[in-house]
Amino acid sequence: MKGRTPLVTSVSYVRLRVSEPGAGARFVSDLFGLQRVDDQDGELSFRSDDRFRTVSLSRSSNEGASVGIEVWDEAALEEIGARLRERGFAVRAADGLECRRRYVHSALLAEDASRNRVDLITRPQRSGRRYFPPRDAGIVQFHSVGLRSTDHVRDLAFWRALGAEVSDWVGDIAYLRIDGLHHRIALYPSQRNGLLYAAFEVESLDQIMQNSYFMQENQVKIIQGPGRQSASRQIFLHIEGPDGLIFSYVNGMAEVGDKPWLARQFPLTATSLCNWGSESKDVPELSAPG
Amino acid sequence: MIQLKDVSYVRLSSPDLESAESFATTCLGLQIAERGRKALYLRSDERAHTLCYSEGDPRDQAVGFEVEDEASLQNAASTLESLGHAVHAGTIEEAEQRKVKAFIGFRDPTGNHIELVLRPERSGRRYFASRDAGITGFSHIGLNSTDPVRDEKFWTQVCNARVSDRIGDIPLMRVNAIHHTIALVRAPHAGIQHINHQVETNDDVLRSYYFLNQRRVPIVFGPGRHPTSGARFLYFRGPNGMIFEYSVGVDEVEDEATHRPRQFGFEPASFCMWGSKPAGMALSNS
Numbered sequence: 001m002k003g004r005t006p007l008v009t010s011v012s013y014v015r016l017r018v019s020e021p022g023a024g025a026r027f028v029s030d031l032f033g034l035q036r037v038d039d040q041d042g043e044l045s046f047r048s049d050d051r052f053r054t055v056s057l058s059r060s061s062n063e064g065a066s067v068g069i070e071v072w073d074e075a076a077l078e079e080i081g082a083r084l085r086e087r088g089f090a091v092r093a094a095d096g097l098e099c100r101r102r103y104v105h106s107a108l109l110a111e112d113a114s115r116n117r118v119d120l121i122t123r124p125q126r127s128g129r130r131y132f133p134p135r136d137a138g139i140v141q142f143h144s145v146g147l148r149s150t151d152h153v154r155d156l157a158f159w160r161a162l163g164a165e166v167s168d169w170v171g172d173i174a175y176l177r178i179d180g181l182h183h184r185i186a187l188y189p190s191q192r193n194g195l196l197y198a199a200f201e202v203e204s205l206d207q208i209m210q211n212s213y214f215m216q217e218n219q220v221k222i223i224q225g226p227g228r229q230s231a232s233r234q235i236f237l238h239i240e241g242p243d244g245l246i247f248s249y250v251n252g253m254a255e256v257g258d259k260p261w262l263a264r265q266f267p268l269t270a271t272s273l274c275n276w277g278s279e280s281k282d283v284p285e286l287s288a289p290g
Numbered sequence: 291m292i293q294l295k296d297v298s299y300v301r302l303s304s305p306d307l308e309s310a311e312s313f314a315t316t317c318l319g320l321q322i323a324e325r326g327r328k329a330l331y332l333r334s335d336e337r338a339h340t341l342c343y344s345e346g347d348p349r350d351q352a353v354g355f356e357v358e359d360e361a362s363l364q365n366a367a368s369t370l371e372s373l374g375h376a377v378h379a380g381t382i383e384e385a386e387q388r389k390v391k392a393f394i395g396f397r398d399p400t401g402n403h404i405e406l407v408l409r410p411e412r413s414g415r416r417y418f419a420s421r422d423a424g425i426t427g428f429s430h431i432g433l434n435s436t437d438p439v440r441d442e443k444f445w446t447q448v449c450n451a452r453v454s455d456r457i458g459d460i461p462l463m464r465v466n467a468i469h470h471t472i473a474l475v476r477a478p479h480a481g482i483q484h485i486n487h488q489v490e491t492n493d494d495v496l497r498s499y500y501f502l503n504q505r506r507v508p509i510v511f512g513p514g515r516h517p518t519s520g521a522r523f524l525y526f527r528g529p530n531g532m533i534f535e536y537s538v539g540v541d542e543v544e545d546e547a548t549h550r551p552r553q554f555g556f557e558p559a560s561f562c563m564w565g566s567k568p569a570g571m572a573l574s575n576s
Contacts, residue, residue, distance in 0.1 A: 209565075210563075212564075212565075213566055214565060217565070226496060226513075228496070275493070277496075277501060277504070
């Protein structure tokens with residue numbers, strides 16, 4: 001993308017649907033360590049960095065969950081809209097209320113082939129106040145998401161239309177790059193759709209390990225980790241949140257940069273998913289067969 | 291003053307050399323240097339050996355420290371004798387068993403068997419591990435002490451050790467730039483409390499954690515990080531109850547002249563800043 005601006009720049013937020021937002025909020029703030037900032041129309045918002053909010057929780061009965069992807073500008077938004085329609089994906093412009101709920105200036109509401117909702121947004125709100133977390137979990141920023149995919153070929157076409165590129169493969173798991181980092185979005189072949197995890201970068205290995213012992217002491221289930229992804233070299237700890245949603249602490253992802261990069265194929269084995277040896281017993285998307 | 295240069299080796303005894311060998315190679319990951327009928331020599335770095343198992347009573351243990359030269363060895367012997375320590379001058383055969391030119395043996399005030407050695411052998415061949423644990427070398431020991439205040443005086447006033455930090459009354463002592471070579475541990479009797487090997491990276495510590503867990507080797511502390519030395523660590527139990535440690539990233543004391551020991555409270559956070567708790571490994575201040 002040398003010499004031109006990218007279409008999309010970052011993963012901006014996840015709006016999650018849970019059965020009990022109040023209990024979920026306690027997990028997100030008291031245990032996971034995000035700052036609660038707002039409560040609008042039953043949607044509870046949380047900060048993790050200089051953005052106004054990167055996570056929200058609301059009741060399952062409200063409109064569906066979505067992932068927010070920040071788009072470079074209005075022209076890019078138009079370009080993306082045209083590309084997605086051309087490829088047969090459902091896209092529509094968000095109305096004023098929908099934009100307000102998302103704290104954005106404008107948005108296209110799209111769905112990938114698995115019917116994961118993806119909000120393509122411009123000018124998401126930042127906050128003038130610095131981020132002040134309720135506990136010292138060492139969170140630096142909202143970093144990336146893992147998405148379940150029931151149709152990985154078509155879903156890949158969706159993300160490629162936004163300008164994402166595959167950094168590496170583990171089996172058919174695709175790590176997608178939208179900036180210089182190895183990946184910001186990972187597509188996991190699955191029997192169903194939905195968010196697999198929302199990952200938050202912490203300062204260093206120290207915080208990954210401190211959070212691991214903190215979760216053990218508080219009897220919070222660790223889904224997987226501490227571990228290190230072989231392809232991206234990212235250290236991770238996957239925690240079970242409300243309604244089985246996974247919240248992750250991550251650190252140390254490799255940079256790919258802007259040189260040509262040929263995606264590498266890793267086999268779908270335990271050592272490709274974690275080269276330290278951690279395994280996930282209960283989440284099929286994070287496990288290798290056998 | 292007795293000038294210790296570095297820790298050189300540990301000698302352990304076991305009635306079952308076969309299990310000791312199996313653990314040392316398949317779990318710990320050391321290289322077999324030499325295997326005799328009654329002794330097993332193991333390498334961890336460029337030295338000819340850093341750990342030796344002999345057939346015998348597991349309570350029979352010794353730790354060797356290298357001294358500069360023949361004169362230092364003689365001076366050390368007279369110093370120790372003048373302080374009332376019985377000094378054993380090693381025979382040629384005993385020196386050969388230790389792969390050193392000469393040595394003397396004595397007991398520290400707690401009764402730990404200490405050896406001072408001259409010219410321990412190096413190996414021309416590089417170290418080649420039996421498993422990919424990432425070991426870069428034998429680095430330090432935890433040494434039992436029935437009276438850490440008294441024993442700190444012995445190691446720092448009779449010998450040249452310096453206190454880098456203290457946790458309660460427990461001193462972490464260095465004999466060179468490395469944060470500590472001798473860590474005293476309060477215990478009711480003499481003995482080596484743990485044997486440390488350095489590994490290359492954090493990855494090695496965590497990989498070994500999962501690897502040893504899978505092989506049902508008891509993990510007694512960690513993975514964790516010491517706020518004193520900064521090292522990331524993993525302690526686990528081997529044959530005859532001996533505790534082994536892998537660690538990485540031990541600080542070096544930058545300025546010998548101006549370094550002042552820091553005092554840490556005797557509490558779990560002083561041993562691990564990540565929040566791991568010892569399990570099956572006693573750490574006591576009184």
